[in-house]
Each structure stands twice: as structure tokens, then as C-alpha cells.
Amino acid sequence: MAAESYPQDLKYYKEHDWVRLEGDEAVFGITWFAQDALGEIVYADLPDVGDTVTAGAPYGELESVKAVSDVFAPLSGEITDVNAVLEDEPQLVNEDCYGEGWILRVRLSDQAELESLMDAEAYQKFLAEA
Template sequence: MNLPSNIKYHKEHTWAKIEGEIAIVGITDYAQEKLGEVLFVDLPEVGDNVEKDNIFGTVESGKTASDLYAPVSGEVIEVNEELSDSPELVNESPYEKGWMIKVKLSDPSEVEELLDSESYKKLIE
């Protein structure tokens, strides 16, 4: 299982890669593996606000539909448009090409509440 150490993890299986005041957000390798083949991703619009621990979208697979929980709060400044035509990118590359949204952090201190890769690994074992 791929758990990069340069990103932070939310207990509900989303991740945030912090680049200055921007968080790139997606679902973890563990989550995409449990979901199976991702068929559709429903994401917020640019300009929407997301709140940490609240639902910001949905991912649907052949098995189920799952809510996506925001690891941080802030304004959505970019949405990965490629996922509307190629949702399988979430399975193929959850931390690179399969990212979902970019959020301008409203409270950077929230990042400190997220899990590091070791803590997340213990959570899912």
C-alpha cells in the first residue's frame, strides 16, 4: 500500500498535500482499493467553501457510493476536471493524477490535526 510521507491523512481516508497556503486533496490508496473501480466523482465547484470533517463530494464505484470528507477548511480554487472523463485516475494514481480539489486554507493550523503516514497506517491495519 502506498502511503507517501510528504502528505497528511484524514481519518475518513482523504489526504492533503500542503503547498504553502494551498492543500491538494484526494482519497487515499487504501480508500480507492476498498472502493474498487471508480466510475464517477462528484466534486464541488471552484469558489465553493469546504469545512474540515464535512462532506465535500461523493465517489461512486461498482460496489458503492462513498462520501468524501474534507481534511481541511477553505475555498476550492481548482477542481481536477480530468476526473469527469477519466474517474479511473483515482484508482491508477490516487496521489498524483487522481487528486480531486485544491483548497486555499482558511485555517492552516488544521493541518496539525491530520495524521502522518505512520499514524494513518496504524489506523487502517
């Protein structure tokens, strides 16, 4: 499992998700803190391409052996891609949470929501206070 890190080029959401902005689209995943808290992930229950996600609402579930956690959408939009590899190898979320363990790609519907996200410093401060 990778060491704790919070890349500078990402934005963060209070439910421990990260966001990589790419034009009018964004990639979602969960942070190192979230995957560590969940433990070894054994199953990812994810939505389909074409579904919409709403900021602050759960869009899927990640399961470890003895816990289930909702995954929350940091931003709203329509799903353009789902990381299908997680179906067979959900542990990628543990092994490489900011890379191969990405979860969704979403075409954003409300750029104004970006205001609610934190940068890496703010998120780490948020973690320290929690």
C-alpha cells in the same frame, strides 16, 4: 492499479483522505486504502471552484458500480481548482491516487486544523487498528 503505498510527504485524515500542503494551499485526494475499498470508480460528483469546504464535512461523492462514498474535507477553505479530468476519467483515482487522481486544490482558511492530520506512519497505524 498501483501497489499499496502511503507517501511520506503527505498528511492524512481519518476519513482516508490525503493532503499535500503547498504554502497556504493544499491538494486533497483519497488514499490507496480508500480507493481499494471503493473498487473501480466510475463517477466523481465534485463541487465547483469558488465553493468552500469545511473540515470533517463531505464535499463530494465517488461512485463505484455498486457503492457510493462521500468524500470528506480534511481541512477547511475555498476551492481554487478541481481536477476536471476526473469527469471523463474517474478511474485515475484508482490508477494514480496520489498523482493524476488528485481531487481538489483548496486555499486554507484555518491553519490550526493541520494539527488534526496524521503523518504516514500514524495513518498506517490507524489503518492497522481499524
